[in-house]
């Protein structure tokens with residue numbers, strides 16, 4: 486079964502076309518990295534797949550079906566800077582929002598929902614911060630809370646937009662081990678990622694993007710100097726520089 490199938494997807498913001506003729510077929514049960522330079526359209530691709538953008542053509546299927554908001558099969562972790570962290574709420578309530586797909590926005594969460602939410606906070610090492618205002622958490626702690634919210638959705642396919650940005654090494658390890666745990670449960674995870682040094686370790690499958698698809702396939706096939714050169718153009722360096730860490734593109 487395929488986790489994601491995209492056919493001839495194009496997206497424009499007003500007149501400006503930012504994604505052109507994207508076609509992808511990605512099997513279920515993998516951790517996929519979506520990689521490309523700034524402005525390549527990585528976030529736009531996720532938003533288009535999640536039906537959040539009006540101006541698109543082409544088709545998208547998740548687990549072989551068009552996205553149906555009532556299915557709750559998709560979990561989303563937005564970019565951290567896309568979230569209003571001054572919103573007056575605590576960490577537990579943010580995680581409970583992940584349950585709304587199951588309980589409905591008008592109903593009160595049950596004890597079981599609260600237990601699931603607390604469990605998810607525990608999984609990301611944030612149980613002790615359940616009652617803390619989200620605005621008072623550090624960037625990495627906020628990211629962990631958002632990951633917990635996605636876990637609370639109990640989705641089948643996860644889309645995460647740069648979950649490793651601004652987090653320390655311990656948080657990064659926590660996040661990657663959670664992604665691997667999701668994979669071991671047969672779930673599929675899509676991650677927008679910038680760090681080429683870790684990409685080959687983290688991902689089973691890589692989509693290289695620059696306004697259109699440069700490559701999509703198993704990491705060992707797609708993550709090659711030629712494909713990276715094509716995706717990053719003149720901004721690219723050499724693979725051995727990627728390995729030495731001089732890769733912050």
Ligand SMILES: Nc1ncnc2c1ncn2[C@@H]1O[C@H](COP(=O)(O)OP(=O)(O)OP(=O)(O)O)[C@@H](O)[C@H]1O
Nearest residue numbers: 498499501503521522523524525526527528529530
């Ligand atoms: N709401 C918007 N209105 C108009 N243009 C937009 C909007 N959002 C993104 N764009 C443009 O679309 C293009 C793709 O942006 P997008 O954020 O998808 O790229 P990205 O690959 O995720 O970039 P980054 O790595 O910098 O986060 C960029 O040129 C950006 O300026």
